[in-house]
Each structure stands twice: as C-alpha cells, then as structure tokens.
Amino acid sequence: MTKDMAATVERPRVSTGEDVGHAGRHRSMPASAWQWLGPLVFGCGMMSLAPLPPAVRGVLLAAFVLIGPGMAVVTLVTLPLPAIIAVVPIVGMAVVAGTTTMLAWLHLWAPTQLVAALLVVVGGLLLRDARSLPLPVLRRPTAVTARHLRARSVVVGGAIRANPALMLLTVAVVTWSLTLSGLRAVPYSQFGLLFVGTGPLLVACTLAVVVAFGIALRQDRLRTAALTLGAAIVVQRLTVTLVTDVPIYGWLYKHLGVIDYVQRTHELPAAPDIYGQWPGFFTAFAWFGDVAGVGSIEVAHVFTPLVHVLIAVEVFAIARLIGHDSRTALTAAMFAELVNWVGQDYFAPQAIAFVMALGIFALLITSRSRPAAGYLSIPLFATLVPLHQLTPYWVCGVAIVLGVTKRLRPRLLPIPFMALLLAYLVPRIPIIAPYGILSGFNPLANANSNVEFDGTFGKVFTSVTCRSLSAGVILLAAVCAVVWWRRGKPSLIAAVLAFSSFALLFGQSYGGEAIFRVYLYAVPGCAILIAPLVVKAVTMQGPRRLLNQSVFTGAVTLGCVATAAGLQGYYGLWSLVTQYRSQVTMGNELMASETAPVRIFSLYPVGLPTRASSDYVRFAQRDKDFDQTILGVAPSLKQDYLSAGQFVQLTRAAASFAGNTYVVVDRQAVRALEYYGISGPNAVADFVDRMGRSPYWTLHERDDVTTIFAFNRAGLQ
Known part of the structure; x- marks a missing residue:
C-alpha cells in the first residue's frame, strides 16, 4: 500500500480528476485498474470450476471469494478507500459462511450451484458498475529486447543499492x-x-x-x-x-473431522457436538474443498500466513480510518504482526472470526461519516454470530461503547447486534449449558491459563517471556492512550479496541483460554495506539x-x-x-476400523489426532469424551502420575468398560510430560514397560512416533 493510494479518508476520486456521479464510484486508484481487476477476479471464479489441478483451483477460488463478492458489494455504497480495503475480503468470507450455513440448515448442499450463483451476482454487479467507467486505453505492447532487459536490470540494481532498507x-x-x-x-x-x-x-x-x-x-x-x-x-x-509436512497443533484436527463430516453427509453434527451449533467456518471450508477438490488438511497447512496478511490489511485500514497517515498505519500493522505470539491463527473459527471482526470495526468507524457503512455491518455481523462463540460478543461490546461515545451512526446500531446474539443464543442454551455459560465473575480467576504446571526452566522462560511482552504492550498502549488524549489526538477508538476485551474476563474463562483471546483481541488497538510513538522515535x-x-x-x-x-x-x-503425517494416517485408520463404544486414552492432549475424519461422530454421539487424557478422567491422578497403582486403576477401568480401550503413547506427550514436569524422569518408560509385560494389554500398532496399546480381554480369563 503506497502513501498515494491511502491518502485520504474523504471521498476519493478516480484518476481522471472528474467527479463521478454513480453512488458506487469511490476509488482513488485509477479507473482502468478497477476495470481490469473485476474481469480478472471473475475469471478466477470461472476457472475454479475448470478441470485444473486442485491446488490451482484452490488458489483461484480463494482469490474470487476474497475479492469478488466484496468488489461487487462496494459498488453499491460510497466508502473511503481504507474502508474498501477492509471490507472487500470480509464480505466474501461472510457471503460464503452465511450461504453455506443456510444450505446446511435447509439440507440443500449444492457447492457448484452456489459458485454459479455467486458468479452471476458478482458478474452482474461488476458489469453494471463498469458501464459507468470510461473505456480503458489499450496500448500496443512494446517489444522487449535483450538491451531493454540489461537496462532494466541496471536500473533495478541501482535502486536496490540506493535503498539500504x-x-x-x-x-x-x-x-x-x-x-x-x-x-x-x-x-x-x-x-x-x-x-x-x-x-x-x-x-x-x-x-x-x-x-x-x-x-x-x-x-x-x-x-x-x-x-x-x-x-x-x-x-x-x-x-x-x-x-512441516502437516499442520501443527493437535487440536486443529478436530476441525478437519467436522469438515469431513459435512462433505460426506451434507449435514451438521448433531448435539451435543458444540461445533454443529456454530457451523459457519466448517460449512464454508467444506464447500471450498468440494468446489476446489483440495483436502482440508492441505488448506489448513497454508492457512496461517494468509490470515496474517488479512490481519495486517485490516489493522492498516483501521488506522487510516481513525485518522493516521500511511506511515503510522503501516507501523501499526507491523507492530501487530510482531507482538502477536498467541498462536490463535491456525485453521479454526477463531482466526476467520477475528479477521471479520476487524473488518466490521472498520465499517463502524466509517459509519460516523457514512451511515451506510453502519447498515452494511449488520448482515456481516449476522454471519459472524454462527461462526464463533466468543468473538461476536466482543464486537457487540465494542459497538455499544462506540455508540455511547457517539463514534458511530446510527447510534442505535448495537440494538440489532444484541438482538441477533440473543436470538441465536437462547435456543442453544440447553446444548451449551453443560460446557458452562458463565464460569464465575472473578476476572483474576478467569485470567488463569489452562496450564497450571510449573515445569522445566524452558517452560518458565517461555511463560515469563510471553507474560512480560503482553504486559509491556498493554501498559505502553495505556500510557500512549492517555498521552494522545491529553494532546487532543485521536485515541478513543483505538483505546476501545485495545482494552474492551478485558471485559470478557468478568464472565468467562473460556476453558482457560480467555486470557489468550483477551490479548489477541487487544493487539490491533494496542498497535494503533503505540504506532505514533514508534514513528516519532524512528523519524x-x-x-x-x-x-x-x-x-x-x-x-x-x-x-x-x-x-x-x-x-x-x-x-x-x-x-x-x-x-506427523503418520499420526494422521494411524488415527484415521483406527477410527475407521472401530465400532462404538470405544475409549482412547492419551498421556497428554497432544499427538495422535482421533477426530481428523468424519468417523469421530459415531463415537462422539455415544460418548462426547470418548477420547481424553488419563488426567481428564481423574485430575487427581497428576499426583504420582503413571505410577504402578494408576496402571492398575486404568486396567480395571478398561475391564469394566463394554467396548474396546486403547492407550496412546506418542512422542509429543512424552515431551509434554517432561516440559510441564507432570511425571518423573522414568515414569513414561516404566509405564510403557508395564503395558508391554502385562497380559491385559497388547501392542496394537507402533512406529517411530506413536505406540498404541489395546486392552486384551482374553487376559482376564
């Protein structure tokens, strides 16, 4: 993004210098560039249906989704360029998530037909918009000779040498x-x-x-x-x-299983599966995989860098809309990228919801001068509600504060937000109640993480590093907010974005993850508050x-x-x-070969994924906790973990269970037990030795990463 492209939050003009009367004309980029971009994006959507390699079709479809619907929608409203930059990608996300969710609810799964419908609507709106633009000037291409290439290389080389950065x-x-x-x-x-x-x-x-x-x-x-x-x-x-060969984070693979289930059955997992109640992410990527022919595990593997690009774009746009220049906005985007250590950027509803939330904030900020932006945020928020359990409440809270402080129009805009939240939440209370609607009103208790072990020096070092960085960012942002406020500079909106998420700690621990969400949500606002100070110091x-x-x-x-x-x-x-890919294969094969009921115990919640395919639903419908850690059965077992006495308890539990029981020992779990100091230095080796020598357990499968033991009922005789 150059300084010229993001020069003003007032109504931009096309490059010809003439006022354009069409309501959708809103660009400060050259009109010809907009004209060429529309057909290019439309062509990407068309080619995504062609018999091309899945990876190519996936790239084409992603480009169409992230640009096409958003381009079409912004032709209907007048928005400043930074708002357009922010809203274009999230419109495509919202359209796909919303329509696929509706199709799943109505039991009408039609991936190709949905692409065709999007192409018709997007193409029609872009064609309507293009008719009001001057025809692009076609220039005869200049012949490229070896002399031209040598001259160009000299120019480029000189430019690089003159630019130390x-x-x-x-x-x-x-x-x-x-x-x-x-x-x-x-x-x-x-x-x-x-x-x-x-x-x-x-x-x-x-x-x-x-x-x-x-x-x-x-x-x-x-x-x-x-x-x-x-x-x-x-x-x-x-x-x-x-x-890596496959995506990191074992908990990511639970999302792959839900997507696989939607693709195979064209249905949503029934209660008590909580993912079936917030299905937007899963239906969207099930649709994406069906159309592009690419596996969700491959999409998950390349997902994170794209999310960070979108976050940077959104932070830049919000900073420009608040009133900062391009240099400060770029600094804010860079700062947000560098201090975001949380790791909530993986293939999950949280990541998409976070990007959409930032785009909605951009519209809310714009609504003060362009009320149409506020109205546009309502359908986008409506698609966010069934996408993620927590993020919409943060967005609604921010909207309420901005409304009270007269920073958005219409000021009653939070009312439809709250109505949408309540309308969606109330029917699902019986389903989510077992998970805990509120976890107490003690913010200090809710701020505790889901890891309570002291562990090794490396664990303490990393924990202290993360906490110090988070505290430093929050405190510096608070100081900057006060300083900018006293100097009469724009700071209120950024401060609301930075500190509003702390209100979540007054009602939810989110399974020990609330503090991570709070910091993640705070990063963009903190970055925008700190960026002017950084620019002043550097320049x-x-x-x-x-x-x-x-x-x-x-x-x-x-x-x-x-x-x-x-x-x-x-x-x-x-x-x-x-x-490891071998773990994914081993886990999928185990789930495909088993019948319910079954119990699969792990030493720690990492490693072998048991929910990476749709087969998990057969077992989760019978017992939602069919796969858990030994600690999950009885947290008191962490005292003298994996001792001989606990081995006997585990064997008795397997003998009294009606189905098959498996115990998984994998490389990540062994390292985790050492890292967090949960077990003694030889506890795992002794535990595996007991399993191997016991007549009640047999070796089911083993490779260099994972070992699976199965309970042997014949040993009881």
Whole structure:
C-alpha cells in the first residue's frame, strides 16, 4: 500500500480528476485498474470450476471469494478507500459462511450451484458498475529486447543499492530461505525451535527485517516498508508451513473431522457436538474443498500466513480510518504482526472470526461519516454470530461503547447486534449449558491459563517471556492512550479496541483460554495506539544528530527485543505441537476400523489426532469424551502420575468398560510430560514397560512416533 493510494479518508476520486456521479464510484486508484481487476477476479471464479489441478483451483477460488463478492458489494455504497480495503475480503468470507450455513440448515448442499450463483451476482454487479467507467486505453505492447532487459536490470540494481532498507531486506529473506532445511527434524529442546538447528538464524533474519522496516520508515520509503511487512509475515509464519509436512497443533484436527463430516453427509453434527451449533467456518471450508477438490488438511497447512496478511490489511485500514497517515498505519500493522505470539491463527473459527471482526470495526468507524457503512455491518455481523462463540460478543461490546461515545451512526446500531446474539443464543442454551455459560465473575480467576504446571526452566522462560511482552504492550498502549488524549489526538477508538476485551474476563474463562483471546483481541488497538510513538522515535529530526540517531537505535532495539519475545512465544512449544503425517494416517485408520463404544486414552492432549475424519461422530454421539487424557478422567491422578497403582486403576477401568480401550503413547506427550514436569524422569518408560509385560494389554500398532496399546480381554480369563 503506497502513501498515494491511502491518502485520504474523504471521498476519493478516480484518476481522471472528474467527479463521478454513480453512488458506487469511490476509488482513488485509477479507473482502468478497477476495470481490469473485476474481469480478472471473475475469471478466477470461472476457472475454479475448470478441470485444473486442485491446488490451482484452490488458489483461484480463494482469490474470487476474497475479492469478488466484496468488489461487487462496494459498488453499491460510497466508502473511503481504507474502508474498501477492509471490507472487500470480509464480505466474501461472510457471503460464503452465511450461504453455506443456510444450505446446511435447509439440507440443500449444492457447492457448484452456489459458485454459479455467486458468479452471476458478482458478474452482474461488476458489469453494471463498469458501464459507468470510461473505456480503458489499450496500448500496443512494446517489444522487449535483450538491451531493454540489461537496462532494466541496471536500473533495478541501482535502486536496490540506493535503498539500504531494501538491501538489508533482500539479504534477510535470502538467508531465511537457506535456514529452512535446518529447521526440519530438529531435536527436542525445552526452549522450542529457536534454540535448535538453524533456529538462531531464523531469529537473526526476523530481526534484520525489523531493522529494515525501521530504516524504511526513517527514509519515508513506504513501499519498502510495506514490502518489509510482507517479509515479516513470510519469515515468521510461512516458515511453519515450509518446514512441516502437516499442520501443527493437535487440536486443529478436530476441525478437519467436522469438515469431513459435512462433505460426506451434507449435514451438521448433531448435539451435543458444540461445533454443529456454530457451523459457519466448517460449512464454508467444506464447500471450498468440494468446489476446489483440495483436502482440508492441505488448506489448513497454508492457512496461517494468509490470515496474517488479512490481519495486517485490516489493522492498516483501521488506522487510516481513525485518522493516521500511511506511515503510522503501516507501523501499526507491523507492530501487530510482531507482538502477536498467541498462536490463535491456525485453521479454526477463531482466526476467520477475528479477521471479520476487524473488518466490521472498520465499517463502524466509517459509519460516523457514512451511515451506510453502519447498515452494511449488520448482515456481516449476522454471519459472524454462527461462526464463533466468543468473538461476536466482543464486537457487540465494542459497538455499544462506540455508540455511547457517539463514534458511530446510527447510534442505535448495537440494538440489532444484541438482538441477533440473543436470538441465536437462547435456543442453544440447553446444548451449551453443560460446557458452562458463565464460569464465575472473578476476572483474576478467569485470567488463569489452562496450564497450571510449573515445569522445566524452558517452560518458565517461555511463560515469563510471553507474560512480560503482553504486559509491556498493554501498559505502553495505556500510557500512549492517555498521552494522545491529553494532546487532543485521536485515541478513543483505538483505546476501545485495545482494552474492551478485558471485559470478557468478568464472565468467562473460556476453558482457560480467555486470557489468550483477551490479548489477541487487544493487539490491533494496542498497535494503533503505540504506532505514533514508534514513528516519532524512528523519524526524529531534531537539531542534535547524535540524539536523533540514539533515539532511532533505541526504538529499533526495543522493537527487536519485542520481536524476539514474540518469536519465543510463538515457537516455544514447537516440540509439543508439531504433528506427523503418520499420526494422521494411524488415527484415521483406527477410527475407521472401530465400532462404538470405544475409549482412547492419551498421556497428554497432544499427538495422535482421533477426530481428523468424519468417523469421530459415531463415537462422539455415544460418548462426547470418548477420547481424553488419563488426567481428564481423574485430575487427581497428576499426583504420582503413571505410577504402578494408576496402571492398575486404568486396567480395571478398561475391564469394566463394554467396548474396546486403547492407550496412546506418542512422542509429543512424552515431551509434554517432561516440559510441564507432570511425571518423573522414568515414569513414561516404566509405564510403557508395564503395558508391554502385562497380559491385559497388547501392542496394537507402533512406529517411530506413536505406540498404541489395546486392552486384551482374553487376559482376564
């Protein structure tokens, strides 16, 4: 995003300089660029139905969904360019999530027909809009000769040499690409990925990107700064995709099973499966997989970097709408990327809901000058409600505060938000009540995480690092909010975004994850509050050159420290959260071959996925907790965990159970027990030895990562 493209929040004009009377004309980009983009996106949608490789069709369909419907909708309203940037991708998400949810509810699953309908509507609106634009000028292409190529290479090379930020960025990205091979199959470290293999080089490359961003800001090279932001996303997030065979995080695979179930049965999982009650994410990606022919596990593997690109776009747009210039907005987007260590960016409803929430905020901010934006937010919010359990309540709370403080129009806009929430929640109270609607009104208790063990020094180090970074970001944002308020600069909206999520702690712990959601929700607002301070420090131009350089160096150094802390938080659990393709295959085969009822015990909730296919529904309908940890059965067992006495208790429980019982011992669980200090140094080895020697247990399957024991009823005779 260049400074020229995001120059004003007032009504933009087309490049011809003439006023355009059409209500949808709202662009400050050249009219010809808009004309070419429409047919290109429409063509992507058409080609996604062609007999092409699934990966290609997936890319084409994603481009159509993220741009096409949004482009069509913004032709109907007049919006400033930053609002358009924010709203275009989330409209496509909302349209797909909303329509596929309705189709699933109505038992009408028609993926290809839905694509055709979208193409008709999008194509019609874009064609209607294009008729009011001047015809694009077609220029005869210039012949390209070897001399032209040599001259162009000289110009490009000179531009790079004259741009130290771009030179440093190039070195960082090239070095990063060389480190990837050293990040595969790394040994276990209690400190995570950054301390093994080429992990230290990954840190160095990321810090070099941060320094390059600081230099670009100081020299007011906004294109280079934007390129640096993209590089930060690549280095920090794409790394995971490139050094793993399958997505990380064992809990991600529960979402794959729901999607597979929708694709196979064209139905939603029935109660008590909580995912069937908030199905927007699952129906959307079931539809996506059916149309593109790409597996959900492949989509999940490349999902995270795209989410971070969308988050950066939304944060940039919100900062521009609040009134900041492009340099400050880019800084806010970069800061939000660097300090977001939470790891809630994986293939899950949370990630999509978070992006949609930011887009809705952009519309709410715009509504103060363009009330139509506020009305547009209502259908988008309606699709967000069945997408995620928590995020809509945060959005509604922000809308209420903005309404009370007269920062949106119409001021009664939160009323339909609340009505939608209540209308959706009340019929589902009997289903969600067993999970806990409220977990108490003690915010300190609700802020506790779902991990209560002290563990190794590496665990303590990572925990302290994350908490220190989070506290530092929140406190600095609070100070900035007060300073900007006292100086009469825009800060209220950013402060609401930054601190409103803490209200969630007064009613819900969200299974011990509320504190992570609170920080995730706070990051964009905090970044927007802190960004002006960063820009002032980096671009300081006082009469004392040494002071200017010292402030610049100090600001960049603090940015590097925050970045390193964010990296540690993101990669600190690497050995525990990485998954293996053999585990996915083994888990799917086990579930396909079994009949209900069954019990599958693990030593810790990581490793072998048991819900990665639709087969899990057969067992969950009989017993929603059919797969759980031994600790989940009786938390008191963490005292002297996996002892001989507990082995006897487990054997007795398996003998009294009507179905088959399995015990899974995998590499991640062994490392987790050591990492969190749950069991003694030889407890797992002794436990496995008892299993192997006991007549009541037999070896069901084993590879170099996972071992599965099955209860042997013949041993009782």
